[in-house]
Each structure stands twice: as C-alpha cells, then as structure tokens.
Amino acid sequence: MNLLLFGVNHKTAALSLREKLASLIPDLGQTYQSLKAWPELSEVLLYTTCNRVELLGVTEEPEAADVRVRAFFAGHPEITAAALEESFYLRRDQEAVQHLFRVAASLDSMVVGEPQILGQMKAAYRAATEHGATGPILNRLLHKAFSVAKRVRYETGIGDHAVSVSYAAVTLSRKIFGELSGKNVLLLGAGEMAELALEHLRGQGVARITVANRTLSRGVRLAARFQGEAVSLEELEPQLLVADILISSTGADHYLLTRDQVKAVMRRRKQRPLFLIDIAVPRDLDPAINDLDNVYLYNIDDLEEVAEQGLQHRRQEAAKAERMVAAETLKFQDWLATLEAFPTIIALKDKAEAICQAELKKTLSQLGPVTPEQRQALEVLTSSITQKLLHHPIIYLKRNHHLKRPHRELNLVRRLFNLDPDDIDNNSEKN
Amino acid sequence: MAQLFLYLTLAGYFGATLLWLGFFVVQREGYCRWGARVMGGGLAAHTLALIQQTWSVGYLPVSTFGNTLLVFDWTLVAVFLLLNWRYPIKVLGALVAPLAALLVSGALILPQGQGTVSPLLQGFWVTVHISLTLMGYAALALAFLGGIFYLIQERQIKAKKFGFFYRRLPSLSQLDTLNYWCLSIGFPLLTGGIISGSLYAQHTMGRFWSWDPKEILTLLAWLIYAVLLHERLTVGWRGRRAAWLAICGFLVLVCTFVGASLWLTGYHSFGKFLQQP
Numbered sequence: 001m002n003l004l005l006f007g008v009n010h011k012t013a014a015l016s017l018r019e020k021l022a023s024l025i026p027d028l029g030q031t032y033q034s035l036k037a038w039p040e041l042s043e044v045l046l047y048t049t050c051n052r053v054e055l056l057g058v059t060e061e062p063e064a065a066d067v068r069v070r071a072f073f074a075g076h077p078e079i080t081a082a083a084l085e086e087s088f089y090l091r092r093d094q095e096a097v098q099h100l101f102r103v104a105a106s107l108d109s110m111v112v113g114e115p116q117i118l119g120q121m122k123a124a125y126r127a128a129t130e131h132g133a134t135g136p137i138l139n140r141l142l143h144k145a146f147s148v149a150k151r152v153r154y155e156t157g158i159g160d161h162a163v164s165v166s167y168a169a170v171t172l173s174r175k176i177f178g179e180l181s182g183k184n185v186l187l188l189g190a191g192e193m194a195e196l197a198l199e200h201l202r203g204q205g206v207a208r209i210t211v212a213n214r215t216l217s218r219g220v221r222l223a224a225r226f227q228g229e230a231v232s233l234e235e236l237e238p239q240l241l242v243a244d245i246l247i248s249s250t251g252a253d254h255y256l257l258t259r260d261q262v263k264a265v266m267r268r269r270k271q272r273p274l275f276l277i278d279i280a281v282p283r284d285l286d287p288a289i290n291d292l293d294n295v296y297l298y299n300i301d302d303l304e305e306v307a308e309q310g311l312q313h314r315r316q317e318a319a320k321a322e323r324m325v326a327a328e329t330l331k332f333q334d335w336l337a338t339l340e341a342f343p344t345i346i347a348l349k350d351k352a353e354a355i356c357q358a359e360l361k362k363t364l365s366q367l368g369p370v371t372p373e374q375r376q377a378l379e380v381l382t383s384s385i386t387q388k389l390l391h392h393p394i395i396y397l398k399r400n401h402h403l404k405r406p407h408r409e410l411n412l413v414r415r416l417f418n419l420d421p422d423d424i425d426n427n428s429e430k431n
Numbered sequence: 432m433a434q435l436f437l438y439l440t441l442a443g444y445f446g447a448t449l450l451w452l453g454f455f456v457v458q459r460e461g462y463c464r465w466g467a468r469v470m471g472g473g474l475a476a477h478t479l480a481l482i483q484q485t486w487s488v489g490y491l492p493v494s495t496f497g498n499t500l501l502v503f504d505w506t507l508v509a510v511f512l513l514l515n516w517r518y519p520i521k522v523l524g525a526l527v528a529p530l531a532a533l534l535v536s537g538a539l540i541l542p543q544g545q546g547t548v549s550p551l552l553q554g555f556w557v558t559v560h561i562s563l564t565l566m567g568y569a570a571l572a573l574a575f576l577g578g579i580f581y582l583i584q585e586r587q588i589k590a591k592k593f594g595f596f597y598r599r600l601p602s603l604s605q606l607d608t609l610n611y612w613c614l615s616i617g618f619p620l621l622t623g624g625i626i627s628g629s630l631y632a633q634h635t636m637g638r639f640w641s642w643d644p645k646e647i648l649t650l651l652a653w654l655i656y657a658v659l660l661h662e663r664l665t666v667g668w669r670g671r672r673a674a675w676l677a678i679c680g681f682l683v684l685v686c687t688f689v690g691a692s693l694w695l696t697g698y699h700s701f702g703k704f705l706q707q708p
Contacts, residue, residue: 160598175588178602270667273603290589294670302591309593 001137001340002062005096006069006088007054010110013087020076021053032131040065043135045142047124049117051110056100058137066090093336097141098329104149105321106158113158113314118149137339141332148328155324156317161310166196168306169277169298170204173245176275176296181205186243188212188233189250190222193279193300197247198226210239214250240265240274247277248284259288262295279303341397344410347419348393352386393417433487436480437501437539443473444508444532451524455599463521467512470528474508477535481505491558496689497541502561503688504534506569510616514573520601520609526576556631564624568684570617571656575681577609578674585671603670610673611663618656625653648687655680 008018025031025046035044043058059065074084091099102108106117125142128134134142153159162168170180177183183206187198190213198209209228212235213219219230231239236256240246248256257276266274271294278285278299290297298306360382364370370378397413414420447470454462481502484492492498511527514520584600587593600606629639640646659676662668668676 157598172588174602175584175597176603178604267666271669272667273670293672296588298591305591306593 001336002059003056003093003096003137003141003336004059004062004065004069005054005056005091005099006066006073007052008087008089009052009054009108012089017079017083017087018051018053020079021073022048024073024076025053028127029131032128032133036131036133038065038068040068043138044133045125045128045138047121049120052103052108054103056096056138056141058135062092094329094333097332097336098325100141100145101148101325101328102322104145105152105325106149107152107318107321107325111163112311112318113163115153115159118146118153122146137336140335144328144332148325152321152324156320158314158317158321160317161313163307163310163314164196165279165300165303165307166193166200168303168310169197169247170200172296172298172306173201173275174204176273177244182207183244184208184210184242186210186212186239186246187222187228188236188246188248188256188284189214189252189280190218191249191279194247194249195222197277197279201245202226206245210243212236212239237261237265241269244273245275245277247279249278249280250284251280252284253282255286256284257289258286259292262286262289263292266292266295277303338398340407341410344413344419345394345397347414348390348397348417351417351419352390356382356386433480433483436476436483437535439476440473440480441532441535441539443469443476444528444535447473447524448528448532451528455522455525458599463524466524466528467515470508470524470531471512473531474505474512477501477505477508491561493561495541497538499561499565499688500534500541501538503565503568504531504538506562506566507531507534507572510566510569511573514609514612518609518612520577520605522580522600523573523576523609526579527573530572530576554631556627556634560624560628560631563620563627567617567620567622567624568688570613570620571677571681571684574610574613574617574677577606577613578677578681581606581610581674582671582678585674607669607673610669610677614656614660614663614673614677618660621649621653621656625649644690645687648683648690652680652683652687655683 008021010018013021025048028046031046032044035041035046040059040061041057042060045056047054047056055069057065057069070084070088073079073088074081099108104118104121106113106115109117121142125134129139162171173180173183180201181204185198185201185206185208187194187209190211202209209223209226210231211219211223211226211228212231212233213222214233216230216232219232222228223230233250233256240257240262250256262274262276273294273296276285276289276295276297278297281300283299285297285299287297287299289295360378363378364375393413397410447466450462450466450469453459454466481492484498491502493502507527508531511523511531515524580600581603583596584603584606587597588603632641633639655676659668659673659680663673
C-alpha cells in the first residue's frame, strides 16, 4: 500500500499552467467517477485552490498510478508534456503525508499562515466523501491533517500578525479601539488599498462608512458599494468630529489636515481617540499630527513596516509549526506501518492455528478413544503453546521497530515463518 | 491558626502568580481561568485568616502596618476578582497576583505588634473609616496598574515599534475604560473614608481636621483624583494623561500609607496606634 501525492503549486508552476490544470476538473462528480474507475487507485482526493492543484491517492501499484495520473493531467490540449514534467511533483508515503499536513497548516501557502486554505481543503474532502472516493486511509489522514492544522493555529502564533497593509490597519484599529462595532469610518479619496482596508473594517462590523471625494459622483458610487454615505471634501472637519477611523488616499499635492486643525478637532471631540491612516503618496496628513495625544497617525510606510514585521514573526512561528508537522507525520507513519503489519499478523495466526489443528488430529487418531475432558485439555495445551510462542513476534510486528524499512522487516517475518511458500525465492532475490 | 490560613493564602497567591504570568507569556486561556480559581482559593483562606484574627482580638486587625497590609491586600484581591468577573482584562492578573503575594509576604515578615489598642480607636466608625479607605486604595491601585499597561501599550502604538507586550496587552480603549471604572469606584470610596474619618475626629477630638502628615498627603492624592475625574467628565481627559494622573495619585497614596505609617509622626502612624503596655 502506497500513498502518492501529485500536484503543482505556486512555487513550481505559473498561474496560467495552474489554471489549465484546474480546468481539467470542470465537474467534480464526473471527475471522481472517472478517477474511481481506475483500478490503480483505491482511494483518491482532489483539491484545487488558487495556488495549487493536487491529487492524493492510495495505491497498490505506484508505478502504474503514476503513469495514469500524469496522463490525466497531460490531457489538456494546451499543456505540453515538458511543461508538466518541469512543474509536477510527486511525493510518496511519508513525504506525501508531510506535504498534506503542511498544506493544511498553511505552511506551503503563498502567505504563510493564511487561514483560508483549511476551509478549502475541508470543502474538497467533503466533496470527495460525497462521491465515495475516499476510504479508511484517506479518511484518517485527512482528519489528522485537520487536527494538525488546528493545533498549529492555536499553539503557534502563525496567524497572529497582519501581513498585508490593509489588514495591518484593521489589527491596529483593534488595538486602539478594542471592538470596532459602533465605530465610524471616514474615507478620503479612493484607491484599491483604501477600499481593501474598508472591506476588512466592514467585516469587523463598523457602524457607519462615509466617503468624501473631490468628485461627488465617484464618492456616491463608492459609498453605495459600502452602503455608506457620500459627502464633499469641504465637509472634512465636521465629519472628523464623528469619525473614529480616517483612511486618506487622495491625489492632493498638499496636506489636507494640519496638526493645528486636528488639535482643534480633538478638543471638540472631547479627546475621543482618532486613528488616521494615510496611504496617499504624497502624504495627505501632516506627520506632526502623530504628536497629539489620543491621535494615532500611520502612513503607508509605517503600515508596510507593520506587515513586514508580521511576516517575519510568521516565519519564526512557521519553524515551530514545521516541528509539529514532522512529529505528527511520524505518528501517522507509525499507524500506516501497523496497518501494513496486519495481513502478516493474521497469516501468522492462521498458520499457527492450522498447525495446531493438524497435529491435534494426528495425535488424537494415535491415542485412540479419549474422554471429552482429555480432548479439551489437549486443545488448550496446543493453543496456549502456540499463543505464547507467537506473542512476542506479534507485539514486535505491531510496534514495527524498523520504521525506515518496514517492508524489509515484514518480509523477514514472512520468510522466517514461511508465510508465502510460493514466492520464497522471489523474496530472497529482492532482499 | 491564623498563621496557617495565611500560609495557605500565600501559597494560593503565589500559585496564581505563576499561572497568570504563564498566561501572559504563552497566552493560553486555561492558565488565566485557573489563575482566577487559585486566586479565589487564596482569597477564601485570606478571608478565614482575617475572620479568625478579628474574632480573637474583637476588632478589625488594623493596628499594625503588617495587619493593615493584609486587610488592604484582601480588598485588592476581592476588587480584582470582582472586576475580572464583570469586566475581564485578563493581563491585569499578571500584576495583581504578584502584588497580592508580595503584600502577604510583607505582612508575614513584618513584626506582629503587641499591646492593647486605645479604646478611642476601636469603635465602629473607625472600622468604617478604615474599610472605606482601604477599598478605595484597592480600586485606585488597579487604576494604577492599568495605567502602567496603558502607557506601555500607547508607547508602542505611537512609536510604531511592536515588542513583546503589544500582542499581550489589551486595547487602549479597554485600558482607558478600566481607568475610568476604577476611578469612579475608588474616588467615592476614598472620599467616604476621608469624610467618615473627619466626622469621627470631630466626634472624639472636637476637630474635623488636624493637619496630620497622613491627612495632608491623602488630601493631595484626593485632589489629584478629583482633578482627573473632573477633567475626564468635562473636557474628556483620557488616555495618557489619565494614566499618568492615576499613577501619580496612587504613588502619593503609597507615600501616605507606607511613609506616614513608618517614618512620619501623627496620630495616624501605627506606632501611636498601640499603647505600649
């Protein structure tokens, strides 16, 4: 039994190739139908995200399965075999387990620690179970992957720090205001980053969004998108009295707000804290504003610095997470190994039982008539001898000491007890 | 017997200290839940110790500096646990628990006073005066601790340098609310303590105010808090300024409590409290 994991991700393949590969799976139901029809794969799971296309399978014939899967992915007319060969990776057994755990724990993501990947994998797994494509091994593996991902999230600080400028603005707001519900946001100007930050803030449940733009029509459109209100730039000061967070991103070539203006506003606000985010270049807000009490001014450079620090922190935490993943991979490997030992253990027990029965029959025929008690005593005797004799070999097999080469160990036991009389020569050649 | 309860209290507070500090460093919820429970256990032992002492001497044991520390410590922990239950700022425990443990140790190390207390200082109103004052101290001590956290956190956000504390400390608004909450409880209690004391002084000695060093310093602290509360309510002093004033006010209170008791003279000092046999 082998685990195989095929795929491409953002590190090995360009977006165009990932898109083409993903387009090979237009309909999951249909795809799983054809995948299940392959005799090489006993269990299979497909998952695609914007950064990866991967297929995980359980197989008894790894070589044949490899050929099949490559042929499947080369099925797209615009994909050349060479391009696929270059970016395709294949992980086996322990490496496959580790890879899966790393993906689920968001260690293999473009932005390490991003939380979406786990949800995407859970959805993919649910779809696979609905189509009956997974079995006992993948079920256990995926549940383990989800629990590892959860542990990584809770026990390391991998998701703690904002790593994008727009999200850094949100985490800072939360450190200043605590809960953001009930807070008012004022947006000056427009721009992609400002809108992204606004989107995040809205996700945190801010009360009211107001957009002030030089061209009112643009402001009205933007306000409509965020269910807010549009005002003109001339109303800036009165609006500042009610706002808590201001995001400024206009194209103005001079400061829209000076220190003295904000100082006057703060007095009228009774010093309620004000968080000013200036993502315009050149800057809209006078940097001296930050000297005022209860006013916090961050410009684009500051926010980028926060995001960079967050990224560094995540990298440090990722090292911890890697250790957890490695430990869990070994544990899973142990479980797989015991799984592999089961047929051998059963064969061993069967053989012992067969010998007992044969010898008992022979002995009983020689002894002549015996009472049922004597017969039972003989049966107990033979079975307890074989059980005691097999006790330690079975324990040994279950623990599977030889983790690196479990097959060799199993083969040794099989040969020692001659469990496969037909291919005894075969085995001796292989090893 | 009281001694045994005190050692249990000490163990409880030290245990809680370890748990809260553990929570502060690794940020795991379980630690702070257990910190509160262990601290509650310590408080129970503390309560028993105080009851036992009160029972044996017949009045609230506040005749020596050590004993008064114990009573203050009890109110501090009680107010903190109350706060933690209604308005949890979990990291505060990381300061309150060690402080509580230190206060109990201090009380155990300080010499136990012997002698009888003047009947003048035994009445019901003296107990009211002392209880109100100590409860006020406890609430204002929490404002002081919250103020320290506020200044650390504010400094990081203003300077845009995020260190060890940034992630572990609560938001500025929570810390500022704590300041307000503690002030609005502590200030009336302190005021009540001063008024009940001066009424009692009028009743027994014929004068409301005798410019005893402790009285002067307390008046100074009271003025600081009065200014803070007034400015908070009218022009919205908050944040850094409120934190600094809460810290200054409490430092003056510490001077009145420790200084007036140990070094200064006057009828408030513990040396005068006991009549030498």
